[in-house]
Amino acid sequence: MEFPDLGQHCSKKSCNRLDFLPVKCDACKNIFCCEHMNYSSHQCEPGLKKNIQMPVCPLCKKPVPTPRGQKPDCTVGEHIDNDCRVAESKKIFTNHCTVATCSGKEAVPVLCSECRQNYCFKHRHPSDHSCSGDAEMAKKIAESNNPFGIIVKKTFTVTSIQGAMSEDEALAKALAESKRLTRRNLTNPAQRCCVS
Structure with missing residues (x-):
């Protein structure tokens, strides 16, 4: 060697x-x-x-001491639930319900299509919060003095469209009308219209 x-x-x-x-x-x-x-x-x-490995909190970026034999995920979870100051400052449910007697909050805004107010999931439908819709919208437009803020809305209810017909009768009538429009468009191409 x-x-x-x-x-x-x-x-x-x-x-x-x-x-x-x-x-x-x-x-x-x-x-x-x-x-x-x-x-x-x-x-x-x-x-x-x-x-010894010490995990770091993903929110506040501070090390989280972990005792031997315990999983780091558990200690980080406990830290986020109890001690993490960043988690306390980040409030998730900030969208309050407009109904006076309700204390509901949501993570995302739930706006009514009629009155444009924010509601919780329980009161999201116009019938659930006694929506006056167009009256409140007209009042807001008048208060804003915006001449271009006039919004024309057509509101339809099932009874205004369907009347006293059952669902099956309304479906049959809609299919017949659709066939009639299709035949008319095929026979007279100059008067074709877009149905959306």
């Missing part, structure tokens, strides 16, 4: 491999090959005691 002093043998008894780039463990001070240099691969008790 030309270089008898080059490299060292792995300290793990089952390996004892000659490694030319050995690694000295900083905890137990023994020499190991590249396969056994991790604390867990050579069962290094001082290294395992030393190997």
Whole structure:
């Protein structure tokens, strides 16, 4: 051998491999090959005691101490629920219901299509919050002095369209009208209209 002093043998008894780039463990001070240099691969008790990972809270970016044997996810979850100051300042449910007797809040605004007021999911339909719709909208437009704010809305109810017909009769009438319009458009291409 030309270089008898080059490299060292792995300290793990089952390996004892000659490694030319050995690694000295900083905890137990023994020499190991590249396969056994991790604390867990050579069962290094001082290294395992030393190997403590501390998770960081994703909201406030502060380290969250985790006791041995406990999962970091649990401690981070507890931190967010109890101690995290950023989570307290971020209020999620900020959209209050306009109904005076309701204390409901939602994460997203739920605007009524008639009166443009914000409501909770329980009061979102015009019939659930006694919506006066167009009267409130006209009052708001008049108060804003916006000449271009006039909104023309057609409101339809099922009874105004369907009348006293049952659902099956209304469906049959709608299909017949659709066929009539289709035939008219096919026979007279100059009067074709777009039905949306």
